[in-house]
Amino acid sequence: MASAAHSDKGDCALGRIAFVSSQTPEAEAARMRLNARYNGVPEDEADVIVALGGDGLMLQTLHRFRDRGIPIYGMHRGSVGFLMNTYCEDDLVERLAAAQHVRIHPLLMEAMDINGVRHRAPAINEVSLLRQSYQAAKLRISIDGKVRLEELICDGVIVATPAGSTAYNLSAHGPILPLGTNLLALTPISPFRPRRWRGALVPDKVRVDIAVMEAGKRPVSAVADHFEVRNIVAVTARLDTSSAIDMLFDPDHGLEERILHEQFVY
Template identity: 40%
Template sequence: MKRGWRLVIGVSVLRAGEGVKRLCVAVKPGSAEALSVAKRIAEASTELGLTCVIDRESAGEVPGLTCLPLEESRADVLVSVGGDGTLIYTIHRARALKAPVLGVSVSESYGYLNEVEGGEVAEALAALAEGRFAVEEVSFVECYARGSRHLAVNEVMVVSEAPHRAVALEVRIEGEVVLRGKMDGVLVATALGSTAYSLSAGGPILHPEVDALVLTPICPVRQFARPLVVPSGHRVEVRVVGGRALVAGDSFEFGRLGVGESVLIHRSSERFALVRLRGEGYYSKLSRYLRLSEGGLPG
């Protein structure tokens, strides 16, 4: 594999990896299984001549291992052990380091976005040490709410502040009204996030090479309101026209809006990086995790 190549695929950029020397492992807090996998990663790293530190915030102090805050780890690659939530939180924390993240699943968590399973860490670390991997750079979705800028991996949502009451919203794309009425809320998802909340709300699944966002109404009063696939460069404005709304993304609250206030959402110029190792095709993985071939989603 040649060093330095970059392949642009829709909202993603794929580039070749280089041999890794230093890792930092973040785990799902409170998970004994995730911590056990992290210890195996540390042991395998030592055998390969790699330096491995454990993220103190997520794992606490682990006897016999070096524990540092992820942000101070100076790692070449961050390893997230847990489910999709752990991976997304690690991606947000990795912004300052600008290091790629390798997602490792554990059996107790849903990890569609992760690259390998817990039992595959030895092979994964060998590939990292030898530079046998690629790095996929993916765009965040960005929003501006009440003068503040926020980023999300999966989606930005504008939902009713009161869970028992609908909120009236007006949605404009490039200045044109596409949706207006009462609903539980609306979300704007990335291609990566199209298999998460948006899918549960009835939105389509986007291939990661599709340069688009998904606008998905959540329980609209008018049943003809349907999800809309939007070019990622277009700007989506969501304005509150009745009631109060909460703006959030990736489980982080961004702010609250009253009548007349709005949030502007679009693809960000800022990217995050994921380590890619598998030879498994996109559609095979999608079918395996979402059980499409079995006619339903996992329970």
């Protein structure tokens, strides 16, 4: 990446900067200050997006600008900030110029509901199946068309990308996946049968098919990040290499370092 001019006016190698924020007073105030200081431009004129908030805002921003070729640089002005860089209003141009690029590909979820309607949605973090009632879900899991788990009775199951492995997947006691591992984490949520199954790691080139057994008696919803489909009978999740998002991280605290750090946190 070319070096940036030493200026507060947004003329860095990435070009014009647009600022977006969550709706919290803290984040909105930061956006207004930075927008004035760095001559912020409208989103449709930007070469880089600076997102101010927490991981929820970052995930929304990544979805909004997916496949537009505009890198996203997050600064922490929210609660959880795993995907965000440290907040500092000084030297933003220089930080953007020195930032490391990380390209990620989302999962593509295809879900069919009980009426035979098919739904498609991208997932940057994970695709999850969740029980809708007091009844546990009963699922059958296949990998590339071959049944690997005939019956899983559980509260649900997660298919997580490396970028999303520290989100819901980690809360469900799934493994943390460093970037570049070319793996997906398949993690059960509160498994009842088989009791000893704690999940699997599968190559990210495979297709994961999950069939819902007894869908009428045991209703299940499917979620791709923020998009939810209820009363589904089957879900397919696979990596969509035709779609990409570029993220920017400070060199001293990149995403790989954060993932490594998380594995040693008590």
